């Protein structure tokens with residue numbers, strides 16, 4: 138019987154069945170579970186890398202060493218890994234190399250909705266786009282063969298609905314493969330200009346051969362129906378098209394780059410009206426139009442967010458029955474820092490100090506929202522420190538007394554260290570707070586080089602954050618307990634006023650990661666309803682009547698509220 | 711209802727066990743020999759945000775998501791979320807509501823108001839509205855964390871697969887130590903819907 142797998146589980150299974158030897162990744166929604174699943178196979182050497190660039194470089198090394206390798210990341214991760222991506226396209230592979238990019242149209246948990254199909258075009262590598270979990274598995278297996286046969290990395294492009302959608306998958310057996318022989322080949326693997334010029338020509342030749350392959354590939358399917366309407370589509374959009382217009386003629390592109398021009402010309406000839414339905418950018422549409430073919434696309438369907446059956450239906454001018462109207466004035470339910478989250482106290486104090494806070498990416502980005510409201514900027518992983526230094530460069534030393542960069546432990550190791558080096562090197566005086574909750578929390582608790590454990594849960598050496606900060610030249614490095622509000626406040630104030638760079642390491646394990654709970658707190662008689670505790674933005678505390686209330690089921694006993702209560706009304710049960 | 715195909719939208723708050731419940735429905739439908747798609751959202755949503763899982767099954771299923779106005783059943787783990795997603799229900803569809811209120815942060819800090827008449831409001835629009843206190847029932851079954859199984863039981867009573875089949879799937883999906891409590895909670899939810907006029 139088939140099994141109900143998510144696209145991510147299916148990719149991991151496909152890689153396993155294809156005999157993959159090595160897997161690397163840096164976590165990122167919606168891609169994370171690919172490596173988590175691969176780590177469960179004994180036959181696969183699977184690792185979390187400190188960031189996506191290192192993940193790709195390690196997979197590249199493994200593939201040059203003859204191993205079948207897979208590397209996975211979220212869409213923005215490929216920006217970080219873009220540098221090795223482009224040259225890996227020139228050098229090609231030895232063992233197969235599959236690069237998985239999980240995009241997030243609709244930005245369910247991302248800072249942008251960039252369309253990573255551009256990367257296949259930009260780096261000149263073939264791209265496969267599955268539409269469900271079975272295809273995710275099958276395409277992964279095919280990707281390895283394709284990679285080895287055409288001497289190229291292959292981009293497997295997923296989106297949130299594919300990664301986190303479950304559908305039935307038929308499992309197969311693993312085909313064991315020998316690690317291929319390795320021998321030095323500097324003309325292939327050293328991209329000196331003289332070599333690279335020749336390699337570039339080979340890349341173009343490879344693209345022509347790949348295009349010819351895509352023309353005949355069974356991954357590109359024509360489903361002829363009513364010839365009045367012909368739709369070209371790929372990825373999740375295929376499913377919405379099938380649902381909205383089951384009778385239309387469809388060309389589904391699973392092997393979607395290089396684009397099979399002849400196949401499209403043939404298809405276009407057979408239908409009266411040709412439409413492209415693709416999520417995000419009009420990539421196929423533009424390429425088809427450039428072939429001189431009359432085609433419609435983005436004038437009918439949005440380039441924002443994900444598509445859906447109703448968007449396809451509306452775009453095609455089909456009537457939609459009306460049903461219940463969406464209710465207005467429903468209070469929003471934004472994500473919040475958990476009760477007992479160690480990040481809370483830091484933001485509470487930064488808010489009181491009226492700090493200018495450059496933020497970073499992680500659970501702690503939620504510190505930007507009311508009532509903590511203590512963040513000024515947030516761009517991408519690692520950006521907090523460079524941005525803080527830049528603010529100082531623009532506004533001077535006086536202003537720098539208020540500037541604090543906050544960054545999580547996983548993010549600091551991902552790409553914060555270089556920023557800190559820059560602060561010291563270029564004589565900045567800002568303060569950096571490393572929110573060390575001992576895990577990569579936002580993406581569901583993955584290990585990193587600072588946790589002391591590998592992706593397979595084996596113990597390993599552990600990075601010492603204090604030592605790293607000192608080693609790059611920071612003299613003021615202070616460690617504080619996140620639950621000690623008063624000390625947090627004093628230390629932050631002191632370090633911010635110091636006219637030299639300083640790092641405050643605010644340490645406490647993520648409350649969802651440690652299972653033990655302290656006894657809960659409760660509000661006593663002397664509560665005057667002043668709302669001081671409400672300022673912590675803890676979802677276990679409410680103030681609806683004249684006194685505050687603590688939900689004992691939710692309270693983890695962190696005690697911050699007791700520390701801010703002016704009448705000492707909050708006590709441990 | 712039954713095996714002709716269903717669109718079940720599950721809505722609630724991060725941490726209520728919706729993803730697990732969605733997987734169980736998916737596996738039950740798969741066991742019935744139907745095609746299934748389940749669509750979840752992970753990530754930010756887990757931090758106490760509003761979450762939704764789409765479950766679709768039938769002879770042939772394409773889209774992983776349910777269209778607005780096309781859900782046959784909405785299984786709401788929380789009242790405010792029932793209201794938020796109501797427009798996904800098709801006319802004549804079924805609404806199963808857990809009679810539990812979880813205040814979102816804006817309400818907790820006095821920046822928003824939790825509507826007081828949600829149940830009446832929904833009942834006035836949806837004649838087939840079933841409400842039950844899943845948390846209370848789960849406590850009776852032995853573990854408040856099994857509230858998701860109570861709601862699953864309530865849904866199962868509506869969907870019409872064999873109770874045995876559900877038990878099998880639950881056994882294969884939840885941790886071994888929790889099977890007994892989970893099945894008890896499931897059965898209590900199931901019975902609550904089966905016995906006429908018994909809601910709340």
Ligand SMILES: Cc1ncc(C[n+]2csc(CCOP(=O)(O)OP(=O)(O)O)c2C)c(N)n1
Nearest residue numbers: 165214498499500545546547548577578579
């Ligand atoms: C380049 C890039 N890779 C991955 C992600 C996904 N992501 C968002 S936050 C985060 C990790 C945050 O961990 P940490 O800094 O330890 O903070 P925490 O969530 O634990 O508070 C990751 C991996 C991303 N947004 N960008």
